Amino acid sequence: MSVFRRISNLFVxxxxxREIEAELKSHVEMRIEDNVAGGMSPQEARRDALLRFGNxxxxxxxxxxxxxxLVLENIWRDIRLAFRQLRKSPSFTITAIVTLAxxxxxxxxxxxxxxxxxxxxxxxxxxxxxxxxVSLNRRFPDGExxxxxxxxxxxxxxxxxxxxxxxxxHDNSYTLTGDGGPVHVDAQxxxxxxxxxxxxxxxxxxxxxxxxxxxxxxxxxxxxxxxMSQFGGDASVVGRTVRLSGDSFQIIGVMPSSFRFPVTAPxxxxxxxxxxxxxxxxxxxxxxxxxxxxxxGRMKPGVTVAEANQxxxxxxxxxxxxxxxxxIRHDAARVRSELSALVGNTRTALMIVLGAVALVLLIACGxxxxxxxxxxxxxxxxxxxxxxxxxxxxxxxxxxxxxxxTLSAIGGIAGCALAFASTPVMLSLIGDRVPRAADAGxxxxxxxxVAGVSCLSGLxxxxxxxxxxxxxxxVSVLKEGGxxxxxSRDWLRSGLVVGQVALGLVLASxxxxxITSFLHLRSxxxxxxxxxxxxxxxxxxxxxxxETRPQFYRxxxxxxxxxxxxxxxxxVMIMPMTxxxxxxxxxxxxxxxxxxxxxGANVTLITSDYFRTMQIPFLQGRDFSDxxxxxSPQVMIVDQAFAQKYFPGENVVGKRLKPGAGNGGEPAWRExxxxxxxxxxxxxxxxxxxxxxxxxxxxxxWCCLHTxxxxxxxxxxxxxxxxxxxxxxxxxxxxxxxxxxxDLVFGELAQPRFAMVLLGIFAGLAVLLSVIGLYGVMMYxxxxxxxxxxxxxxxxxxxxxxxxxxxxxAGVLLAVGVAIGVVASxxxxxxxxxxxxxxxxxxxxxxxxxxxxAAVTGMxxxxxxxxxxxxxxPMQALRTD
Amino acid sequence: xxxxxxxGALDLLVLKTLAQAGxxxxxxxxxxxxxxxxxxxxxxxxxxxxxxxxxxxxxxxRSEWALTETNRxxxxxxxxxxxxxxxxxxxxxxxxxxxxxxxxxxxA
Numbered sequence: 001m002s003v004f005r006r007i008s009n010l011f012v013x014x015x016x017x018r019e020i021e022a023e024l025k026s027h028v029e030m031r032i033e034d035n036v037a038g039g040m041s042p043q044e045a046r047r048d049a050l051l052r053f054g055n056x057x058x059x060x061x062x063x064x065x066x067x068x069x070l071v072l073e074n075i076w077r078d079i080r081l082a083f084r085q086l087r088k089s090p091s092f093t094i095t096a097i098v099t100l101a102x103x104x105x106x107x108x109x110x111x112x113x114x115x116x117x118x119x120x121x122x123x124x125x126x127x128x129x130x131x132x133x134v135s136l137n138r139r140f141p142d143g144e145x146x147x148x149x150x151x152x153x154x155x156x157x158x159x160x161x162x163x164x165x166x167x168x169x170h171d172n173s174y175t176l177t178g179d180g181g182p183v184h185v186d187a188q189x190x191x192x193x194x195x196x197x198x199x200x201x202x203x204x205x206x207x208x209x210x211x212x213x214x215x216x217x218x219x220x221x222x223x224x225x226x227x228m229s230q231f232g233g234d235a236s237v238v239g240r241t242v243r244l245s246g247d248s249f250q251i252i253g254v255m256p257s258s259f260r261f262p263v264t265a266p267x268x269x270x271x272x273x274x275x276x277x278x279x280x281x282x283x284x285x286x287x288x289x290x291x292x293x294x295x296x297g298r299m300k301p302g303v304t305v306a307e308a309n310q311x312x313x314x315x316x317x318x319x320x321x322x323x324x325x326x327x328i329r330h331d332a333a334r335v336r337s338e339l340s341a342l343v344g345n346t347r348t349a350l351m352i353v354l355g356a357v358a359l360v361l362l363i364a365c366g367x368x369x370x371x372x373x374x375x376x377x378x379x380x381x382x383x384x385x386x387x388x389x390x391x392x393x394x395x396x397x398x399x400x401x402x403x404x405x406t407l408s409a410i411g412g413i414a415g416c417a418l419a420f421a422s423t424p425v426m427l428s429l430i431g432d433r434v435p436r437a438a439d440a441g442x443x444x445x446x447x448x449x450v451a452g453v454s455c456l457s458g459l460x461x462x463x464x465x466x467x468x469x470x471x472x473x474x475v476s477v478l479k480e481g482g483x484x485x486x487x488s489r490d491w492l493r494s495g496l497v498v499g500q501v502a503l504g505l506v507l508a509s510x511x512x513x514x515i516t517s518f519l520h521l522r523s524x525x526x527x528x529x530x531x532x533x534x535x536x537x538x539x540x541x542x543x544x545x546x547e548t549r550p551q552f553y554r555x556x557x558x559x560x561x562x563x564x565x566x567x568x569x570x571x572v573m574i575m576p577m578t579x580x581x582x583x584x585x586x587x588x589x590x591x592x593x594x595x596x597x598x599x600g601a602n603v604t605l606i607t608s609d610y611f612r613t614m615q616i617p618f619l620q621g622r623d624f625s626d627x628x629x630x631x632s633p634q635v636m637i638v639d640q641a642f643a644q645k646y647f648p649g650e651n652v653v654g655k656r657l658k659p660g661a662g663n664g665g666e667p668a669w670r671e672x673x674x675x676x677x678x679x680x681x682x683x684x685x686x687x688x689x690x691x692x693x694x695x696x697x698x699x700x701x702w703c704c705l706h707t708x709x710x711x712x713x714x715x716x717x718x719x720x721x722x723x724x725x726x727x728x729x730x731x732x733x734x735x736x737x738x739x740x741x742x743d744l745v746f747g748e749l750a751q752p753r754f755a756m757v758l759l760g761i762f763a764g765l766a767v768l769l770s771v772i773g774l775y776g777v778m779m780y781x782x783x784x785x786x787x788x789x790x791x792x793x794x795x796x797x798x799x800x801x802x803x804x805x806x807x808x809x810a811g812v813l814l815a816v817g818v819a820i821g822v823v824a825s826x827x828x829x830x831x832x833x834x835x836x837x838x839x840x841x842x843x844x845x846x847x848x849x850x851x852x853x854a855a856v857t858g859m860x861x862x863x864x865x866x867x868x869x870x871x872x873x874p875m876q877a878l879r880t881d
Numbered sequence: 882x883x884x885x886x887x888x889g890a891l892d893l894l895v896l897k898t899l900a901q902a903g904x905x906x907x908x909x910x911x912x913x914x915x916x917x918x919x920x921x922x923x924x925x926x927x928x929x930x931x932x933x934x935x936x937x938x939x940x941x942x943r944s945e946w947a948l949t950e951t952n953r954x955x956x957x958x959x960x961x962x963x964x965x966x967x968x969x970x971x972x973x974x975x976x977x978x979x980x981x982x983x984x985x986x987x988x989a
Binding site: 019020022023024026027029030031033052053054055058059062063066 | 906907908925926927930931934935938949951953954955956
């Protein structure tokens with residue numbers, strides 16, 4: 001048969017069927033004619049012909065089966081049959097579809113996030129050649145990895161043989177002043193070959209040229225968004241000169257709207273070259289010890305990540321030998337694919353959530369399988385009829401599987417709609433801390449995922465009922481009026497429930513651990529009081545304030561403190577709860593060490609009154625004051641963690657140290673004048689880190705303090721007044737990052753909260769579904785045994801006894817499930833380790849609580865069927881068949 | 882004998898019948914086999930039609946609706962050239978099978 005005919009057969013099924021029928025009919029009639037011609041009566045002739053022919057329907061099915069094209073045809077017929085079947089029992093259908101829609105929808109929404117964050121390639125040319133390069137201390141090969149210093153970067157770039165480009169970059173921000181008010185713009189300072197390395201071109205104008213990296217050149221590329229918002233999309237913007245933080249820059253090009261670099265900083269508005277860095281960092285370009293550059297490289301064709309890693313490690317080891325003073329702690333390097341570096345530790349959280357939601361779907365499939373198995377009993381007669389009419393076992397399995405797949409397809413469509421609706425909710429839960437998550441949405445890949453998951457779940461919940469249904473024994477069913485039951489089906493159903501309870505328990509204990517951990521994070525003392533604190537930032541550009549910063553801030557804080565509703569105000573360079581930190585080493589005459597091996601600590605600059613404003617307890621000594629100026633003795637304050645780590649059991653007040661922070665020249669010796677309580681710099685840190693506080697009034701070259709206001713009114717209500725105060729000091733300074741401290745803490749907890757909430761929801765669903773599963777199995781078991789229970793009661797069994805019997809049966813299922821679940825939890829929750837704070841992966845209290853909840857809810861679910869069994873009316877039961 | 886060989890025998894009978902008669906409908910094939918074998922062989926309708934359709938799928942035979950002598954519409958089958966080759970092979974292997982079985986039966 002030609003392919004064309006096969007395909008056309010699909011659309012004219014009836015024609016092929018009619019043909020077969022006509023062929024068989026003509027055969028029978030020719031036989032009748034011959035019989036009549038042979039002398040039989042017409043009736044006799046017909047009878048004989050039909051008898052000889054046998055079951056025409058069965059033969060017709062067999063013939064159709066040989067017609068390959070008809071296989072697809074039959075599937076289509078089966079699908080229509082499936083729809084009829086599903087319409088016949090709406091309550092079952094709706095339950096199954098809602099369950100599936102929830103399960104598939106949750107999986108789809110989660111997958112769309114996983115896809116956007118982890119699976120989609122980076123939006124650059126040949127993204128798998130791009131690598132992230134960090135420096136490393138060989139003694140801590142699994143450490144986080146650090147940035148490169150400029151001299152190290154240059155040596156790394158010229159010395160390697162595996163990379164065609166090595167681009168360094170770091171973030172910065174500028175104040176753009178022009179026709180409108182001043183605007184704060186996030187920027188990236190990059191090496192000139194960024195665009196060729198990424199394989200991207202500007203939408204307008206040109207990219208950077210090699211000459212643009214020479215010191216003193218001030219050229220910028222602007223983002224499409226900035227072009228639109230600040231320059232109205234005017235094409236003549238290329239070549240125009242603009243003022244950025246007091247300096248003139250020339251715009252040489254506009255980047256396409258899809259361009260983002262780095263992907264983790266989607267709000268970046270402009271890119272400039274390393275040549276134009278601010279003056280204070282000038283000296284940083286010469287210091288081999290100043291690690292502030294990120295690096296992204298492109299591997300030459302054919303080079304593997306391992307080879308590039310080996311190459312970079314060898315260079316780092318060489319540099320450590322050449323410059324032991326600065327490089328002893330950077331004697332190794334790590335090259336990773338840019339994508340995996342970007343995803344980082346988010347991967348664990350996402351994979352756990354995806355795993356959890358997959359388990360929920362599995363449990364949901366268990367429930368539907370159970371419902372289908374129960375329905376099999378009612379459908380036994382129907383199936384037996386089909387078998388009697390000549391349907392083979394494969395045919396029955398196929399028909400039943402098609403019913404399941406039809407169900408899962410409908411569930412998949414509904415789930416997809418649900419995912420579409422719920423992705424925004426999910427994104428708001430994730431917050432903006434997960435790179436690229438904001439790109440999540442339902443696209444072709446996600447649709448393919450939905451199709452795959454729907455099919456798979458249809459097979460998962462359909463296969464056992466289909467096989468069990470096809471085993472229907474024709475004779476016994478028809479003989480006994482459909483009251484036989486295949487015992488293995490009960491085993492299947494019980495097994496499913498046990499599995500569901502176990503999986504539900506695993507999820508619930510994981511969620512329990514995350515909740516415990518989150519509560520721990522929430523209740524851990526930050527070391528300061530985050531309520532009623534308003535924070536914001538503005539820049540004081542070096543071009544105008546390099547020498548006069550201390551006076552500027554003194555005047556400014558006087559004005560701010562005078563604002564209505566402000567209790568106290570202070571400035572701080574690195575704000576807690578922002579994921580920022582700066583680490584510098586210090587010289588300690590009591591514990592001399594060669595440069596490069598000195599102890600270090602977090603450092604931040606503050607104004608006086610900072611500790612009072614933040615309500616950080618003062619343990620010893622004094623605060624900074626207006627008397628601490630550039631000309632007075634240099635001072636510093638340390639925190640408790642610092643004192644305990646470096647001077648245990650000693651009085652640190654009065655000690656003299658030299659932290660490596662200066663005003664351009666040699667850093668000064670500083671006397672420790674006070675000790676304060678330790679503060680959590682990040683909401684998710686596991687231990688307090690040593691911190692050194694330096695007075696901003698003695699380090700005028702260091703830019704930019706965040707303002708912290710302790711208010712007696714709603715903090716955000718002070719925003720207009722604060723903006724006004726800043727504008728009154730300098731109308732070219734925009735105020736940015738206006739937030740309450742509580743918002744910052746909230747943002748820091750975004751990832752643990754996201755994991756906890758989602759896993760909590762999924763665990764709740766899982767427990768609910770498995771309890772419903774148990775309820776269903778018990779209910780079914782009771783309804784099947786109504787007659788038996790009736791007889792037992794008629795013979796004098798007490799109701800209490802019947803009730804106990806049913807409860808015992810449910811209890812056994814529950815106990816086995818819980819036992820397996822407890823063991824599985826103990827084995828599996830260690831994957832959560834990196835996400836837990838203040839609790840281990842094996843927390844007996846959590847496990848006990850979860851087990852108790854599962855047991856109690858399970859027994860409640862069993863009680864209803866048990867009560868129903870105990871209330872069976874013996875007479876009624878005996879009358880039912 | 883395995884089930885496959887029985888089916889092989891049916892295919893062989895149908896192909897040979899069509900080779901001898903040129904073009905026949907299903908009922909004609911049944912009659913022909915019955916007559917040609919002196920009533921020793923009877924083709925079951927229940928296996929004939931699936932076999933015809935299967936062989937048509939395989940491209941060994943082709944079919945056409947036509948009128949019988951009694952002006953009845955019937956589906957006529959005839960051999961194709963792949964069908965002829967198939968017939969040659971089937972005859973050959975059947976001869977071998979018969980010789981083999983006979984040899985075993987005669988063995989003393």
